[in-house]
Structures are given as structure tokens and as C-alpha cells.
Amino acid sequence: MKNKKGKWEFDYNGQIAVDDYKGIILASYITNNPTDYYELIPLMEQVQSNLSEIYDETPVNYQVSADNGYSTDMNTEYLEQNSFDGYISSRKLSREQKKYNLSDKPFAKDNFFYDNEMMTYIRPLGQQLYKISEYTYKNKSRISHWTKECKTCPMQLFCSKGNRCRVIQDYKIPSKIRMQ
Structure with a gap:
């Protein structure tokens, strides 16, 4: 192989x-x-x-x-x-267990908390990312989350990589979300 x-x-x-x-x-x-x-x-x-x-x-x-x-x-x-x-x-749990460079990348997606009840992500600094769109790409459902609070955040350049707002794509696999 x-x-x-x-x-x-x-x-x-x-x-x-x-x-x-x-x-x-x-x-x-x-x-x-x-x-x-x-x-x-x-x-x-x-x-x-x-x-x-x-x-x-x-x-x-x-x-x-x-x-x-x-x-x-x-x-x-x-x-x-x-x-x-x-x-x-999950990949996220494995990285947490191995202490995978998450301290080097504090705004990596793996550092965002997913709240199952609210069905949204919470940034490391506490702001909530709101669902803005739901679409299909390559026959898979995806959801985009973002917050307009990025515009006034002092960490915006580090978190959103020069874009105005941080956007997180979620692949909306219900069985994976329930398993997590």
C-alpha cells in the first residue's frame, strides 16, 4: 500500500x-x-x-x-x-488530547466551541457566530456562521486573516453532531 x-x-x-x-x-x-x-x-x-x-x-x-x-x-x-x-x-478531540498547536493558533476552528442547543459557534473571546446561510456544495449541506462583531474586535486581523469578518463553514452532518 x-x-x-x-x-x-x-x-x-x-x-x-x-x-x-x-x-x-x-x-x-x-x-x-x-x-x-x-x-x-x-x-x-x-x-x-x-x-x-x-x-x-x-x-x-x-x-x-x-x-x-x-x-x-x-x-x-x-x-x-x-x-x-x-x-x-473527532479530529477536534484528538487534537485537544495531543495538545496539537492550538495554543499557536488560538483562532483555529478547533478552538471555537459549538453549542448544540443554540446550534452556533462561540469564539474563543466569547462572541457568538450567527447562522447566515445554508447551501449545498458537492452534494453536501453546509452552513455558514459569522458575526458582525469582528469589525470592532482588536483580534480581527489574527482571527479573520484580513477579511472583515470571520466565517466558519459547518458541514451539517447530524449524526456527527449528535455523536459529539
């Missing part, structure tokens, strides 16, 4: 599903796909197939946890549609 530097190597990507309670391997396979993006669905289907051979009725109330390599719209929607209780780490 291709490595991160774009060179071909004799590598494989191992996928495994384990029952956390009993420590039993429920499913496993090897792929030459270098990322985990497309591997959660086949792994979960293999888990269901393996369990259906053991049980007359497939157990319900699965809890599925995975690292942010599996964090795709397709995977979160699949888990939700199939009634799995999914917990996939």
Missing part, C-alpha cells in the same frame, strides 16, 4: 473488533487500504455475521468505539441507521 510519503511498501492494515467485556475477538481482517475511513462498515458487518452464527437472535445495544481514523460522515450515519451506540473520536 502507499505510505504517508506516497511510496509503495509491502504493508497491511489490520482491522479487529473486540468485545471489551469478555476480551473476545468478534471479527478481524487484513486490508491494503492505508486509512481506516472505509473499514468500519465491513468490520461491523463481519461482527454481525459472526454473531448471527452463534446466536439465534443477533444481540442488540452494541456500543462501538473507534479512533478518529474512522471518523467519516458515512461511518457515523451507518452506526446511527443500524442503531449502534457509536463513539468515534
Whole structure:
């Protein structure tokens, strides 16, 4: 498979599903796909197939946890549609845990707090970004958030990169928002 530097190597990507309670391997396979993006669905289907051979009725109330390599719209929607209780780490959470340069970039999108109840972003300095438009781009729904308070903010040049106002694009994936 291709490595991160774009060179071909004799590598494989191992996928495994384990029952956390009993420590039993429920499913496993090897792929030459270098990322985990497309591997959660086949792994979960293999888990269901393996369990259906053991049980007359497939157990319900699965809890599925995975690292942010599996964090795709397709995977979160699949888990939700199939009634799995999914917990996939987001890129934002991973960066927070790794202390990823967020102090070097205080106005990066990952430093903005998303308020689920108000369905809006809160800037690091406390101002609320308001929803201004909703549109579709490349068959995906997106929402733009902004605030006119940027014009009087002393940090405007750092936050909005020379533009008059900071705009944040949200991809409006309901399953990902609910998972977060």
C-alpha cells in the first residue's frame, strides 16, 4: 500500500473488533487500504455475521468505539441507521488530547466551541457566530456562521486573516453532531 510519503511498501492494515467485556475477538481482517475511513462498515458487518452464527437472535445495544481514523460522515450515519451506540473520536478531540498547536493558533476552528442547543459557534473571546446561510456544495449541506462583531474586535486581523469578518463553514452532518 502507499505510505504517508506516497511510496509503495509491502504493508497491511489490520482491522479487529473486540468485545471489551469478555476480551473476545468478534471479527478481524487484513486490508491494503492505508486509512481506516472505509473499514468500519465491513468490520461491523463481519461482527454481525459472526454473531448471527452463534446466536439465534443477533444481540442488540452494541456500543462501538473507534479512533478518529474512522471518523467519516458515512461511518457515523451507518452506526446511527443500524442503531449502534457509536463513539468515534473527532479530529477536534484528538487534537485537544495531543495538545496539537492550538495554543499557536488560538483562532483555529478547533478552538471555537459549538453549542448544540443554540446550534452556533462561540469564539474563543466569547462572541457568538450567527447562522447566515445554508447551501449545498458537492452534494453536501453546509452552513455558514459569522458575526458582525469582528469589525470592532482588536483580534480581527489574527482571527479573520484580513477579511472583515470571520466565517466558519459547518458541514451539517447530524449524526456527527449528535455523536459529539
